[in-house]
Amino acid sequence: MTEPSHRRGKIVDDKILASTIAVIEETGTLSIKVGRVAELAGVNKTTIYRRFPKREDLVLAALQAQADTSIPIPDSGNLREDLLAIAIAVRSSVVSPLGRALLSASANASPELAELRPAFWSRRFSAAADVVRRAHLRGECGQVDDPELLVELMAAPIHFRATQIGTEITDDFLELQVARALGAIT
Known part of the structure; x- marks a missing residue:
């Protein structure tokens, strides 16, 4: 067949x-x-x-x-758990050999390929922001005016540690980033 x-x-x-x-x-x-x-x-x-x-x-x-x-987008029914799952996946991605190769390649991309960054990140942040939108619908948090920015606030320090300063991205560090993101909306 x-x-x-x-x-x-x-x-x-x-x-x-x-x-x-x-x-x-x-x-x-x-x-x-x-x-x-x-x-x-x-x-x-x-x-x-x-x-x-x-x-x-x-x-x-x-x-x-x-x-x-x-970096799959979780839907556990708990905002904190979902944000932590995203943070863990981001860490796993950026410290993996493929993640490091992609970050390096992206940093050295041609102008034509560099123009792809906004579309890539917009889609990723929009998908991750669905976690925040679902939490609002469940009554777990109030309306968040810019859920993409909230996810960016959590993920940016993880990327910065991986790409710029090279310090370890510990579980405690991830928990701190999630707490900071949650603190921004409560």
């Missing part, structure tokens, strides 16, 4: 995106070669260009897919 075409398409997309991440890891740059991605994915370059007309589209899609996998 053959697979439906949409399932095959998803399989091909997943191979392309995983291969893109592999090339970023391999090269340490976001300025990837589509030919190398095609080679690793086992597809023709035209298959990639049909799905992602610009290299930047491919890189952004791969980074989004990687972030969705490595």
